[in-house]
Amino acid sequence: MNFDLPILAPSILAADFTKLGEELNTCSESGINWFHCDIMDGHFVPNISYGPGIVSAVRQTVPEAFLDVHLMIENPDQYIEDFADAGSDLISVHYEACPHLHRTIQNIKDHGCMAGVVINPATSVELLKPILPDVDLALIMSVNPGFGGQSFIEASFDKVEELRDLRSELRADFLIEIDGGVGTKNIQKLVQKGVDVLVAGSSVFKAPNISERIEELNSLALKGSEKVV
Numbered sequence: 001m002n003f004d005l006p007i008l009a010p011s012i013l014a015a016d017f018t019k020l021g022e023e024l025n026t027c028s029e030s031g032i033n034w035f036h037c038d039i040m041d042g043h044f045v046p047n048i049s050y051g052p053g054i055v056s057a058v059r060q061t062v063p064e065a066f067l068d069v070h071l072m073i074e075n076p077d078q079y080i081e082d083f084a085d086a087g088s089d090l091i092s093v094h095y096e097a098c099p100h101l102h103r104t105i106q107n108i109k110d111h112g113c114m115a116g117v118v119i120n121p122a123t124s125v126e127l128l129k130p131i132l133p134d135v136d137l138a139l140i141m142s143v144n145p146g147f148g149g150q151s152f153i154e155a156s157f158d159k160v161e162e163l164r165d166l167r168s169e170l171r172a173d174f175l176i177e178i179d180g181g182v183g184t185k186n187i188q189k190l191v192q193k194g195v196d197v198l199v200a201g202s203s204v205f206k207a208p209n210i211s212e213r214i215e216e217l218n219s220l221a222l223k224g225s226e227k228v229v
């Protein structure tokens with residue numbers, strides 16, 4: 001699948017759920033075609049968000065959008081079918097939650113979805129080396145998972161560069177995604193460092209004007225992708 005990079009991926013966790021459909025359409029009308037859906041089980045992370053029902057509601061509201069479903073749950077293999085049936089395009093699982101990660105990644109693909117792997121802030125990029133040839137996306141958490149609105153962990157910049165270099169070394173073609181605390185202050189530098197997909201929750205949905213913020217984030221991301229001569 002070819003993507004027009006960089007991609008701004010609003011995380012709907014930060015949306016106003018009393019008018020989720022309206023806010024999804026506002027994002028679509030502003031050119032968004034990739035949404036990030038955070039699934040939290042209250043065990044792997046200390047918060048509970050929502051389940052496959054919301055993912056299928058998003059799928060019905062924005063049928064053309066790419067749905068990137070981030071499973072912050074224990075035993076993700078138990079729920080891959082449900083999230084695939086709900087309309088996920090990509091399902092990502094945490095390295096820290098999968099003792100049989102290679103099998104889990106195959107399981108996601110067997111259900112017709114693209115597969116992603118996620119690492120927490122204290123997990124090294126090097127640990128992903130064996131699975132990187134098998135994934136479509138690698139996600140670096142730039143906050144501790146479980147909540148939106150947290151501050152960006154600065155050490156994430158180095159992890160992005162390490163992952164980018166590892167991708168070249170392996171001649172792999174997975175997308176690099178960053179998730180947590182992304183906003184107008186760091187999005188340009190993140191793209192310059194090599195990020196392809198930028199998840200932004202509160203920066204988008206808590207902005208005074210969602211459309212204007214999307215435009216601002218997109219133009220900063222595009223600036224970051226301009227080759228430095």
Ligand code: DX5
Pocket residue numbers: 011013014036038070072143144145146147148149150179180181182199200201202203
């Ligand atoms: C946190 C989630 C993130 C979060 C991003 O566990 O994985 O996707 O919703 O929200 P912001 O952009 O507000 O940090």
Ligand code: ZN
Pocket residue numbers: 011036037038070179199
């Ligand atoms: Zn997420």
